[in-house]
Amino acid sequence: MKKIISITNSKKLQSTLLFLMIFCANHSFSGQQNHVHYSWEKDLHIAYNTPFSYTLSQGINWQIQNSQDKIIKTGKGNISDFIFTIPGNYEVDIKTNENSEEQGNIPNKLHINVSAYKMEFIIPSVKMSNIIVGGKSTQPILLKADVKFSSYDGNPVVFDKDITCSGVDCTIIGKLKNGPVTLKQGINTLEFQLQGKAHPDSYISFHLININDEIQPYDISYQIK
Numbered sequence: 001m002k003k004i005i006s007i008t009n010s011k012k013l014q015s016t017l018l019f020l021m022i023f024c025a026n027h028s029f030s031g032q033q034n035h036v037h038y039s040w041e042k043d044l045h046i047a048y049n050t051p052f053s054y055t056l057s058q059g060i061n062w063q064i065q066n067s068q069d070k071i072i073k074t075g076k077g078n079i080s081d082f083i084f085t086i087p088g089n090y091e092v093d094i095k096t097n098e099n100s101e102e103q104g105n106i107p108n109k110l111h112i113n114v115s116a117y118k119m120e121f122i123i124p125s126v127k128m129s130n131i132i133v134g135g136k137s138t139q140p141i142l143l144k145a146d147v148k149f150s151s152y153d154g155n156p157v158v159f160d161k162d163i164t165c166s167g168v169d170c171t172i173i174g175k176l177k178n179g180p181v182t183l184k185q186g187i188n189t190l191e192f193q194l195q196g197k198a199h200p201d202s203y204i205s206f207h208l209i210n211i212n213d214e215i216q217p218y219d220i221s222y223q224i225k
Contacts, residue, residue: 042107047118047212048152051081054092054110061095087116087152116152119159119183119210121145126208126218132172134200134224141194143174145208145218149183156184159211163192167204167224171196174206183211198224 046052056062058077065071067089073082084090092110125146132138143163151157159181163174174192181190198204206218 042110044110044112045115045212045214046084046112047115047214048084048087049118049150051083052079052112053081054079056094056106060106063093065091065093084112084114087114089113115212117149117157117211118151119147119149119212121147121208121210121216121218122187123216123218131222132194132198132204132220132224134198134202136197138172138194138196138198142177143192143194143206145190145192147183147188147190147210148186149188149211150185154185156182157211159183159190161209161211161213163194163209164207165196165198165204166207167198168202169199170202170204172198172204172206200224 041054056078061076062074062079063071064073064079064082066086072090079092090112092112094106094108094110096106096108122145125144127144129142129144130140132141149157160176160179162176163172165172172194173196174194177191177193181188202224204220204224206220208216208218210216
C-alpha cells in the first residue's frame with residue numbers, strides 16, 4: 001500500500017511540475033503578445049498599431065526603414081514601444097561595434113512584417129460549458145471567448161483557426177462551432193467545439209491562436225480528474 005501511495009504522489013508531483021513548466025512556457029508566448037523580442041530573432045511578425053520592443057545592448061545603433069527605404073526612426077540600445085501605424089514590410093539595420101563581443105551574436109538586419117489585422121482574445125471573457133473530465137471525450141463541451149478585432153482598412157476578414165492544447169497526453173483541439181467566422185470591427189464572440197481527451201491528474205492549457213498566428217494562453221485553473 002505504501003508503494004502505491006508513493007507512486008501516486010510521485011505522479012501527482014510530476015503533473016504539478018509539468019503544469020508549472022507549461023505555465024511558464026505559455027506566459028513566455030503570451031509575452032510575445034506584447035511584442036518584446038530578443039536579439040536572436042530576425043524575422044518578426046506583428047500587428048499594426050501594436051507597441052514593438054527589441055532587446056539590444058546600450059552601445060548598439062539602429063535605424064528602421066520602410067519598404068521605400070525611407071528611414072523612419074533611429075536610436076541606440078533597446079527599441080522600446082515603437083508603434084508601426086501602417087502595415088507593410090520594414091527593416092531594422094543594426095550596427096554593432098567591430099570589437100564588440102556581441103558581433104556575430106545578433107543579426108545585422110531585422111525583417112518585420114506588420115499585419116493589417118489586429119486581434120486579441122479577451123481572456124476574462126473565456127467560458128466553458130462544462131468541466132473537463134480526464135480520459136473522457138470533450139465533444140459536448142463548448143469554449144466561448146470574446147475577441148477584439150480591427151483592420152487597417154476597416155474591412156471584415158474571415159477567421160478560421162483552431163485551439164490547441166498543451167499538457168500530459170492532451171489531445172484536445174477546438175474547432176469553430178459553425179465553421180469560419182467573419183470578424184467585424186470591435187468585439188466578436190467566438191464559440192469552439194472541443195474534441196479529444198485530457199489525461200487524468202494533469203494540468204492543461206489552451207493555446208488561443210489569433211489571425212496573425214500569435215498565441216494567447218488560457219490556463220485551466222483546476223487539475224483534471
